[in-house]
Amino acid sequence: MNVSNLLKYCALSMAISAAIAPSAYAVTPDDQLVIGMSMDNLLSLDPASASGLDVVGVNSNLYDMLVELAPKDASQISPAVAKNWTISEDGTHITFQLRDDVTFHSGNKLTAQDVAWSLQRVLKLNLALASTWKTYGFSADNVEQAIQATDDYTLEITLPEKTDPKLILYTLGSSPSAFIIDKKEALKHEKNGDLAHAWLTTNVAGSGPFELKDWRAKDRVLMNRFDDYWRTPSEMKRIVMRHMTESQSLRLMLERGDIDVAMGMSIPDIEALKKDDDVRTEADIRGTLYYVAVSMKDPKFSNKKVREAVRYLIDYQGINDSIMPNYGVLHQRPVKLGLPATLPEPGYALNIEKAKTLLAEAGYPDGFKTSIRVLSQLPFINIATSVQSTLAQAGINAEIITGTGNQVYGAMRERNFEMLVGRGGGGIEPHPHSNLRSLVYNPDNSDEAKLTNFQGWRTAFYSPEINTLIETALLEKDAQKQIKMYQDVQNLYDTQIGAIFPISQMVDTVLLRTDVKHYEGHQAATTRLREVTKER
Amino acid sequence: MLTFHLSNSRIKRVLGGLSSVAITLLGLLALTFFIGRVMPIDPVLSVIGPDADNSTYEQVYQEMGLDKPIYVQYFYYLNDLAHGDFGNALLTGRPVIEDIARVFPATLELATVAIIFGIFIGIPLGVYAAVNKGRTVDHIIRVISLFGYSTPVFWVGMIGLIIFYAWLNVVGGSGRVDLAYDGFVDPVTGMLLIDSALAKDWDVFQSAIKHIILPAFILGLNAVSFITRMTRSFMLEQLSQEYILTAQVKGLPKHVVIWRHAFRNILVQLLTIITLSYGSLLEGAVLIETVFAWPGFGQYLTSSLLLGDMNAVVASVLLIGLIFISMNLLTDLLYQVFDPRTRK
Numbered sequence: 001m002n003v004s005n006l007l008k009y010c011a012l013s014m015a016i017s018a019a020i021a022p023s024a025y026a027v028t029p030d031d032q033l034v035i036g037m038s039m040d041n042l043l044s045l046d047p048a049s050a051s052g053l054d055v056v057g058v059n060s061n062l063y064d065m066l067v068e069l070a071p072k073d074a075s076q077i078s079p080a081v082a083k084n085w086t087i088s089e090d091g092t093h094i095t096f097q098l099r100d101d102v103t104f105h106s107g108n109k110l111t112a113q114d115v116a117w118s119l120q121r122v123l124k125l126n127l128a129l130a131s132t133w134k135t136y137g138f139s140a141d142n143v144e145q146a147i148q149a150t151d152d153y154t155l156e157i158t159l160p161e162k163t164d165p166k167l168i169l170y171t172l173g174s175s176p177s178a179f180i181i182d183k184k185e186a187l188k189h190e191k192n193g194d195l196a197h198a199w200l201t202t203n204v205a206g207s208g209p210f211e212l213k214d215w216r217a218k219d220r221v222l223m224n225r226f227d228d229y230w231r232t233p234s235e236m237k238r239i240v241m242r243h244m245t246e247s248q249s250l251r252l253m254l255e256r257g258d259i260d261v262a263m264g265m266s267i268p269d270i271e272a273l274k275k276d277d278d279v280r281t282e283a284d285i286r287g288t289l290y291y292v293a294v295s296m297k298d299p300k301f302s303n304k305k306v307r308e309a310v311r312y313l314i315d316y317q318g319i320n321d322s323i324m325p326n327y328g329v330l331h332q333r334p335v336k337l338g339l340p341a342t343l344p345e346p347g348y349a350l351n352i353e354k355a356k357t358l359l360a361e362a363g364y365p366d367g368f369k370t371s372i373r374v375l376s377q378l379p380f381i382n383i384a385t386s387v388q389s390t391l392a393q394a395g396i397n398a399e400i401i402t403g404t405g406n407q408v409y410g411a412m413r414e415r416n417f418e419m420l421v422g423r424g425g426g427g428i429e430p431h432p433h434s435n436l437r438s439l440v441y442n443p444d445n446s447d448e449a450k451l452t453n454f455q456g457w458r459t460a461f462y463s464p465e466i467n468t469l470i471e472t473a474l475l476e477k478d479a480q481k482q483i484k485m486y487q488d489v490q491n492l493y494d495t496q497i498g499a500i501f502p503i504s505q506m507v508d509t510v511l512l513r514t515d516v517k518h519y520e521g522h523q524a525a526t527t528r529l530r531e532v533t534k535e536r
Numbered sequence: 537m538l539t540f541h542l543s544n545s546r547i548k549r550v551l552g553g554l555s556s557v558a559i560t561l562l563g564l565l566a567l568t569f570f571i572g573r574v575m576p577i578d579p580v581l582s583v584i585g586p587d588a589d590n591s592t593y594e595q596v597y598q599e600m601g602l603d604k605p606i607y608v609q610y611f612y613y614l615n616d617l618a619h620g621d622f623g624n625a626l627l628t629g630r631p632v633i634e635d636i637a638r639v640f641p642a643t644l645e646l647a648t649v650a651i652i653f654g655i656f657i658g659i660p661l662g663v664y665a666a667v668n669k670g671r672t673v674d675h676i677i678r679v680i681s682l683f684g685y686s687t688p689v690f691w692v693g694m695i696g697l698i699i700f701y702a703w704l705n706v707v708g709g710s711g712r713v714d715l716a717y718d719g720f721v722d723p724v725t726g727m728l729l730i731d732s733a734l735a736k737d738w739d740v741f742q743s744a745i746k747h748i749i750l751p752a753f754i755l756g757l758n759a760v761s762f763i764t765r766m767t768r769s770f771m772l773e774q775l776s777q778e779y780i781l782t783a784q785v786k787g788l789p790k791h792v793v794i795w796r797h798a799f800r801n802i803l804v805q806l807l808t809i810i811t812l813s814y815g816s817l818l819e820g821a822v823l824i825e826t827v828f829a830w831p832g833f834g835q836y837l838t839s840s841l842l843l844g845d846m847n848a849v850v851a852s853v854l855l856i857g858l859i860f861i862s863m864n865l866l867t868d869l870l871y872q873v874f875d876p877r878t879r880k
C-alpha cells in the first residue's frame with residue numbers, strides 16, 4: 001500500500017456521497033414553507049397548558065380564535081370565528097355572534113358550545129394558562145356560568161369581576177388559552193376526566209388553516225393545508241418546522257435556500273446575513289421586557305437609596321448598543337412601547353458618582369456583596385456581566401450565579417434571590433394593565449400569599465397607592481382619564497424606585513428568504529402563515 | 537463449525553452473569569433516581585412555566601407525586617417498572633419507552649455508520665503506521681490520530697458543514713433528510729436509510745445518505761483515532777514476534793505476513809476496542825446531534841436532564857447501562873468465536 005493509495009482510501013467515504021447522491025434541493029419547494037427554529041419550549045400543544053412563544057406560533061396555524069389582533073398594531077381587533085360582538089352598557093357582558101361556516105379538521109361544525117367548552121376547560125384544568133383568566137376573576141367554580149353558549153352561534157361572557165372588557169377581547173385574540181377546540185373530537189379521547197388533556201398534549205382538534213400531520217418534540221412539526229378552511233385556503237400545501245438550535249447551521253441552510261425562515265439566530269449570524277441579498281430580516285417587538293430585578297426582601301435592597309443607586313449603575317445605552325441589537329430596543333418603563341399610555345423614556349444613564357453618593361447616604365460607602373441570578377444564555381449572561389462590572393465600579397461585588405430558566409425563575413418565585421437579570425412582564429395584551437399586573441401589582445406582600453405569578457410579589461415591591469391606582473385605572477371608562485392614570489402609575493413607580501429596572505423591550509428577529517412574501521410576524525407571537533406565498 | 541455444550545458450569549456462569557447484570561441495573565436505577573430527585577431543577581416549573589400561579593403549581597406538584605417522601609416515590613416508581621411502565625416524559629407527554637424507541641434508532645443509525653468509518657479507516661491506518669514505524673507516514677498518521685482525538689467535534693462539525701455542505705455541496709445540511717422530504721417515509725425501524733429503502737423511496741434514501749455521511753464521519757473521527765492508535769500498538773507488538781520473522785524468512789509476501797499472520801492475532805483485542813467505541817457512540821453524541829439537528833438519543837437525554845424529567849432520564853440511563861452490558865456480552869461471545877482458547 002503506498003501513500004497515494006492510502007489517501008484515496010481515506011477519501012473514499014466522502015467521495016461516496018458525492019458519487020451516489022444527486023444535489024439536494026437547491027431551494028425549498030414552491031408550495032412548502034420550511035422553518036428552522038428552536039423548539040426547546042414546545043412541550044405541549046394543549047391550549048390549556050401550552051405556554052411560551054414557540055407554541056403560540058404553532059397553534060396559531062392549527063386553531064382559530066374568536067377574534068384576532070392586527071400583527072403590527074395589536075390594539076386593532078378584527079373578527080375571526082366571531083363575526084361581531086357587543087359589550088353591555090355596564091361593561092360586564094360581552095356577546096359574540098359566531099360564523100356558521102367554520103368546520104373543524106374532523107369535519108364537525110364549530111359552534112358556540114365548542115368555544116365555551118374550550119375556555120371553561122382552561123379554568124377547570126387549572127394549568128399554566130389559567131393564571132390570566134383567574135386574574136380577571138374567573139375560576140373553575142364560576143366559569144360555567146360566566147362563559148355560556150346561549151345558542152349554537154351565540155356566546156356570552158359575563159365578567160365575574162369588573163374589569164376593562166377590552167382586556168378580555170385582547171386576551172381572546174392573543175392568549176394561547178383562547179384557541180377553539182373541537183369539543184366532540186377531544187372528548188372522544190378523554191381519560192379519567194382529564195378533559196382530553198393527555199391527548200391534546202400531542203394532538204390537535206382545531207379548525208385552523210393547517211392540520212397537524214406530525215409533531216415530535218425537539219424534532220419537527222409537520223402541518224398540511226386544511227383544504228376546507230373557511231377562509232381562502234393557504235397557497236402553502238405544507239409547513240415544515242424543524243428544531244434547530246445551532247445558529248451557524250441555520251445560517252448555512254438559509255444561505256443555501258434549504259430553509260425559508262430562520263428564528264433564534266445569534267447576532268453575528270444575523271448581522272452577516274443582512275448583507276445577503278437573498279435574505280431579509282424582520283424584527284417583531286414583543287410585549288415582554290428585559291430587566292434587572294432586586295429583591296426587597298433583602299435588607300440592602302429594601303433601602304430606597306440603594307435601589308436608586310442600582311438604577312444609576314446600569315449602563316442602559318451600552319447594553320442596548322453592544323448586547324441587545326436584534327434582541328431588544330432601549331426601554332426603561334414598565335409599560336411596553338407603543339401604547340398610548342406609555343410615557344417617554346426617563347433617560348436613566350450610568351452615573352457612577354451619583355450611585356456612590358447614594359450608597360454612602362444609604363450607609364454603604366464601601367459597597368457590599370451580592371449575587372446576580374441569570375440564565376446561562378445570550379443575551380442574559382452578557383447583560384449580567386455588564387451589570388456586574390458597573391456595580392463593581394461603585395464597590396458592589398456581585399457574584400453571578402447562572403442557571404436554567406427553571407433554576408433562575410424558580411428562585412425568583414421562591415423569593416430566594418438578591419439580584420436577577422431576566423425577561424418577562426406580560427405584555428401579550430396591548431393594554432398597560434397587562435404589563436403592570438405582571439411587573440408592578442402586588443396586592444398582598446406576605447410570604448403566605450404566594451402570588452408567584454406577579455413579579456411585584458416576587459420582588460416584594462409593595463405600594464398600596466400604586467395597587468389602588470392600577471385597580472381604579474382598569475375600571476375607568478373614559479379613555480383619556482385611563483391613560484392619565486396609567487401614566488401616573490409609571491411616574492409613581494419611578495418616584496418610589498420599583499424593584500424592577502427595565503432595560504430593553506424584547507425584539508424577535510426573524511430571517512426570511514426574499515422570495516417569501518406576506519409573512520407578517522405578530523407582536524403577540526400569533527404569527528399566522530395562511531397568507532404566506534413564494535414568488536420565484 | 538463452532539459447537540457449544542450446555543454444562544453445569546456454563547449454566548452457572550450464565551446465571552451469575554445475569555444476576556450481576558440485574559444488580560448493576562438496579563444499582564444504576566437507584567443511583568439515577570435519587571440523584572435526580574435532589575438535583576436543583578424543579579420539574580413542576582418545566583411543565584407550568586415561570587408565570588403560573590401558586591394553585592396551579594401545587595396542583596401539578598401533587599399530580600407528579602412530588603409531595604410524597606423520596607423513598608415512597610422510589611417504591612412507586614419500582615412498582616410501575618415492575619409493570620413495565622416507565623412513565624410519561626414531560627418533554628413529549630408520551631410514554632418514555634415510546635420516546636426512546638423513536639429517538640434511539642436515529643442514534644443507532646448514526647453510530648453504526650460512524651463505527652463503520654472507524655473500522656474501515658482506523659484499522660488500515662493503524663496497520664500502515666505500524667508497518668512503517670518511525671517513518672514520516674507513521675508520524676503523519678499519529679498526528680492525524682491525535683487531531684481526531686483532541687479536536688472538539690462541535691468545531692469540526694461546523695467546519696465540515698461550511699466546507700462540504702455550504703461550499704462544495706456534496707453533503708446534506710442539518711437534519712436526517714432534506715427538510716422538504718421530512719415525513720415522506722413512515723417509520724418502520726426508525727432508521728431512515730432502512731425505512732426509505734423498504735419504502736423504495738430512493739429520493740429520500742439518497743437524501744438520507746447525503747445527510748448522514750458528514751455527521752457520521754465526524755462522529756467516527758474519534759473512533760478512527762482510537763482504533764488507529766490501538767491497532768498500531770497491537771500490530772507493533774505482533775510484528776516484533778519471532779513467528780513474524782519466521783514468516784518473512786519463509787519468503788511469504790509482505791501483505792500475507794501482515795494481514796494473515798500478524799493482523800489475525802490482534803483481532804480479539806481489536807474487538808474489545810471496537811465494541812467499546814461503538815458503545816460510546818450509541819450513548820448519543822450531544823454536540824454532533826446539536827450541530828446537525830439530529831433528533832437522537834443524546835439530545836433527548838440532555839433535554840430531559842435540563843427539564844428535570846426524571847422518568848426520561850432514568851429510562852435513558854438504564855438503556856445506556858444495558859448498551860454497555862450488551863457490548864461486553866457481545867465481546868465475550870465474539871472472543872469465543874475468534875479465540876479458540878476462550879471456548880474451554
